[in-house]
Amino acid sequence: MLEYIDLLMVAALMGAILIGFPVSFAIAGTAIIFAYAGWAAGAMKLNLLGALGQRVFGVMTNDVLIAIPLFVTMGVILERSRIAEDLLDTMGRLFGQLRGGLGISVVVVGALLAASTGIVGATVIAMGLIALPTMLRTGYDPRLASGLVCTAGTLGQIIPPSTLLIILSDVMSSAYQQAQYEQGKFSVETISVGQIFAGALVPGLSLVTIYILYILLRGAIRPQDMPPAPTPGGRPGLATVTGAVVPPVVLIVAVLGAILGGVATPTEAASVGAVGAILMAGARQGVDHRLILAGAAAFLTLAVAAGLAPVRLQRSDAGAADWALGAVYAALALGGIIALAASLRQLYRRDLLVGALTTTMTVTAMIFGTILMASVFSLVFVGLGGEERVATILETMPGGPTGALIFAMALIFVLGFFLDFVEITVILLPLVAPVLILMGHDPIWLAILIAINLQTSFLTPPFGFSLFYLRGAAPPEITTGQIYAGVAPFILLQIIGITVIWAVPELATWLPEAVF
Incomplete structure (x- = not known):
């Protein structure tokens, strides 16, 4: 023994x-x-x-x-500011007339939320509350609809x-x-x-492609499982689609671009993402868009200029030009801080900030406690x-x-x-x-390979976290057995x-x- x-x-x-x-x-x-x-x-x-x-x-x-709490903050702020709802509604109306269009929209939104939030629970719950009832009203097979929501939510583990x-x-x-x-x-x-991050990007998008191909194939073989959806109000216009898609895409490009381009370390890029998420949430909650754009432009200009022409005012040979440039940088920083403070104030007034910080601390403590x-x-x-x-x-x-x-x-x-x-x-x-x-x-x-394998752990019963998240958010008519049966084909797709x-x-x- x-x-x-x-x-x-x-x-x-x-x-x-x-x-x-x-x-x-x-x-x-x-x-x-x-x-x-x-x-x-x-x-x-x-x-x-x-x-x-x-x-x-x-x-x-x-x-x-150190990047973990910053990325968690970014994701929680975006989730609580209802940006996910705008994305789901817009994509659902855009693809709804296709057979399987709602399923495609769920996968696409899952990929976008994965790259902008990276939090599985938030994504699954958001889509379980918004997209799942819509798919059920349209006539989607309950097992397929449940599997789609669970699987799209787990993309947050493989897409950086x-x-x-x-x-x-x-x-x-x-x-x-x-x-x-x-x-x-x-x-x-x-x-x-x-x-x-660079290694996971193409495989993550490959998984998205595999899911979409499966939806199209199943729609062709079993059209009764995913009928076309009505689009109340008609298809969204270009301005509506742009308004819903561009903000998270800009944030994704800013964060991943800074890391992959070697401009910033992951921790620095995570802080950029957290600040960007707060500014976006502030604009979503009613802060003047001109102030938000001016603040974002000030931060962006400061980041680029300080990289190209850094100033060291503590040096003994700093001249008048250095002090003038330092004053410009200080003014840019002040402009960005004003926009950030306005966003934080609005999020606090809307009772979003305290909950977001509490969730961030809870998730971070769980992760670091387990690691230690x-x-x-x-x-x-x-x-x-x-x-x-x-x-x-x-x-x-x-x-x-x-x-x-x-x-x-x-x-x-x-x-x-x-x-x-x-x-x-x-x-x-x-x-x-x-x-x-x-x-x-x-x-x-x-x-x-290991990352995709670990992503599957969110779907495998009896303790798959995505299954629990959806069980808590799904309508009463969805049974646990239907959720388990719904994820089975997607586990096979993960293995593929x-x-x-x-x-x-x-x-x-x-x-x-x-x-x-």
Whole structure:
């Protein structure tokens, strides 16, 4: 029994989570119990836990992870300001006359919201409250309608920016460095968030394409499942479509463009996204559009000008021209701050700001709590010999590197039925990723395959988060069984998407190589 204590530790963790114990406490409690059990049995030395403080400090000072609360703020502000409702209404009227047009509009809006919010729960709930009743009134099959809403909402995990990709980039970068050290390289390369974002962009859009092709094909084979929708008020005009689509697209281009173009780090780009979301929400809630546009233009001008002609007023040789330019920059900053303050004031008056900040703090605390407690778990698991066991299992898999990758992907898929993506990412991946990279798998391609696999965990019963989100937002006539049945075809489409990326690695590696 002692030789399997590391496996018993994993089983105990899954048991604690399945009985409903809070995840972070389950992870830490299991680790502490088995640390002392291993020490009592002579399988582990307790002085290994001395490295725990360093691990916690490393997480809390990680520049990459600082982007998480900023992106969450951006997403929550956009969701609460009802921009999603405008998008859904406009796209539904635009595509409604097509057979399957409402389904296409849900997927397109899901992709746009994924790239501008990155929050699965907000997207699924918004579309469950707005798009699902419309599809049911039109005559859509309830299972298909439920599956579409759940699946479109999960696009926020694979289309950048997303919290999954940020956490995954940090884990894969550490795994890549560890693999290089084990190869005897001491001048190591790293993987940036920008590279993972670039790698995920084309595969994410490929998934959107696969979903739309499935809708069109099913509409042709079973037209009764998705009849055309009436469009009250007629098709929207160009001005209406532009007004609904352009603001989130501009925000997406600003954030992703800054990262992929090398203009800003992910954390800086996330702050740009948060400020942009607040300005957009302020305009949506009644702040003078001219003030918002002037503030946005001031911030944009300041960012470009400061990059092209930086000013260092603390230098002893700063002349009159430097001080004049500094005064111009200060005026631009003041103009942007005035617009930002007006937006924040309006959001506070409309009772949106406090709720958005509370949600941001809750989500951020959950993510960081899980990451920190996973550090405890992985440290004890390594101390009990689990790392060597995982490496041995992967290295002895039939089929060599391909067989090991198939086993790892299958394991991640099965764990997705029971565990959250954060838990799988920060507990399992640090153990399997270095071994897979040592076997010759490209780290960015591997990260994207894993990301799509983890995205599927939101759809797989019994604990798929998207299923719970939709269950809470769906009309009473939608049963849990219909939701489960509705996502089944889309789980198969996810597997097809993984297969496509596996067969054509260039879909994940071309853009990072071209940009970076």
